[in-house]
Amino acid sequence: MILAIAEPSVPASDAATMEAVSCAVQISAIRSSTVILASAGKDFEEFRNAEGVRLPCDVVLIEGQSLAHYNAEGYAAAITGLIDHLNPTEIVIAGTSRGGDLAPYLAMRISAAYISVVTGVRGEGGSPVYTRPCWHGKMEMDVVSRRERTVVSVQPGAFSAAPLVGDERFHVERFPVSVALTATEPEGTLAVSQGDDTGLANAEVIVSAGRGIGNRENLSLLMELASLFPRSALGASRPVCDYGWLPYGRQVGQTGRRVSPRLYIACGISGSMQHLAGMRSSAHIVAVNNDRDAPIFRHAHAGVVEDCATFIRVFLDLVKERENGKATQSEEI
Template sequence: MSGRFFIIALHEGGRIQEETWELVSFARRCGTAGPVMMVLSDEGSIERLAGELAHRTGLDVVGLAGSHLREYSAEAYIRTLVPFFRDASEEEEVHIAAAHTSRGIDFVPQLSIGIDACCITAVEDVGEGTFIRSLHHGRFRAEVRADRAKVVVTVLPGAFAPEDIEPGKPGRIRIVPAGDISLSTRSRGTRAPVHANMGLTRAEVIVSAGRGLGGSENIRLLTMLSSLFPKSALGATRAVCDQGWLDYSHQIGSTGNTVSPRLYLACGISGAIQHLAGMRNSGMIVAINTDPHAAIFRTAHYGIVEDLTTFIPLLVDRCLKRG
C-alpha cells in the first residue's frame, strides 16, 4: 500500500494503550516502511506521550495539542483530526489506523465521514491491497478493497502480535497546536466497570461458555467442570452475555476481559475473532464443539468434537473417580 500511513495512538490515565504497539505490526504487514504515529492530548502531557512513542518505535510522531484534548471525547478527536487530514488532496493515498476498542469504534466512523474516506472496521488480516475481516461469528471471512484514496480502519486487538522493536534512534517529534476548540459536550471522567470480574484475570483455568452451550440451564455443567480446578473461573462470549445466561463481567473478548490462563476450556464457542482477541495468549486451549469445522479448532491446541451435555458429565465423573 502506497501513500502516507498514520497510526492514532490512544491513551488512558497517562499511559499508551497496549493495542498501539500491535498497530505498528499491522502497518508493516500493509507494506508500509515508515508509518507516522499520532497522539492527541493537552499541552501538559503531549511531549511525554509523543516522546514515549518516538523512543519505543523509532517512528516519527505528530502530536496534536489542545486544552480540549485533556479528556477523551469523540467530538474533540473529530474536530481536531478532520482539519488535519482534510488538507490531503483527493488523489493522495492516506491510510489511518486505530485500535478496534470502545474509543476507536466511537470516533473512527465519524472521522471517515468528515474527511470523505472509506471506513473498514474490525480488520484482522491483510491481503494483496485488501483488508480481511470476519462475518457471522467467524464462519466467513470477507476480503475488502477500499474504493477511495483515503481509508480509515480499525484493527481488532490481538489480531497482530506486537513486534520486538529495537529502534536505532528515536523518531522525530512534531508538536502541532490544535488551538482552543469550544466543545458542545463535556467529559465527566472515566471509571472502572461496576461488575469488573477480577477472578478472570487471576484464574489459572477458565471454563468459557459459547452459544453452543444451548441455554442457561447448562451453565451448571460448566460450574461442575470448573469446580475440578482450585484456581478457576467461568468465562463467556458476548453472545452468551447478551442472552443473559451469564453476567457481562464474565465476557471475554475485544469488548470484554483479556485473559491468559494456563488452561482455557472453550465450550460451545465458534471462534469469532472478537472472542479470540481476549484469550489467544492462553497457555493451552482446549475446544469442545459439535461442529468439526468450527473456527475455534484452528486456534485450539486440542479439539474435542462432542456434545457438551453428554461429554462434560462423563469427564467430571471420570475425574472425580480418579481423585
C-alpha cells in the same frame, strides 16, 4: 505516509496502539512509505512517561483543550487538521470501542473509504489488500480501497503488539489545535464497575461459558469442571453476560478481559473475532462445541464435537470413577 492513531488517554506502550502501529508498518512496507503515530488529547503525561517504549516511527501529539475527554466530534476534527497537514494515504485506528466509534466518523468527515475489522494486509502491485472476516468469522474476504485515502480499523489481537524494532528516542512533535465543538459537549467519563474480582487475571485454567451452554443452570457443570483445577476461574462470552447469567467482569474478549492462561476450555463458544481477541494467546485451547464447523476449532489445540452438558457430565463421571478407583486401590494396599 501512513498515519497510525493512538488509543486515547493511555501510555504509548498500550497494546491497541502498538497493534495499529504494526498494521501501519506493514502498509508502509507495501507502499514504500513512512509511518507517523499521532495521539490526540490535552495532557500527555501518561503517554510521555511510558518507559522503554520502542517505536519504529516519529510521534505527533495533537494538543487541544476540547480533547480532554474522548469524543468523536472533537477527535475527528483535530485529526482532520493533522491529515490536511501530512496528507497520509492510510489512517490506521485500533478497532477498540473508541476506535470503532471514531474511525467511521473520521472517514465520513474526510470522504475516505472505510475498511473495518482488518485482520491482515498484503501487497498487490504496490497497493494494500486487506483481509477481514465475514459471516460471523466463518469466511474471510479481501478488500481493496478505490479511494485516494482510506481509514482502516484494526481488529484487536490480529496484529502483533510485541515491542516493535525501533528506537527508544523517537522524535516527538507537538501539533496544537483549536477545535470548537458544535454537536456534542463531553462532561467527563465514568468508570463502569467490572463486578467482583474474578480471578481471571491470574488463573492458570479458565473454563469459559458461551451461548451454547443453553441456560444459566448449566453453569454449575462448568463450575464443577473448573473446580478440578487449582488456580482456575470461570470466564464467559458476551451473550452470557448480556443474558445476565454471569457479570460483565467475567467477559473475555475485545470489550472484556484479555487472558492467557495455560489452559482455556471454551464451552459452547463459536469463536468470534471479538472473543478470540481476548483469549487466543492462551497456551492450550480446548473447544467443546456441537457444530464441527464452528470457527473456534480453527484456533483450538484440541476439540470435542459434542453437546457441552453431555460432555462435561461424562468427563466429571470419569474423573470421579478414576478417583474412586485410586481410593479402592490404596485401601487394598
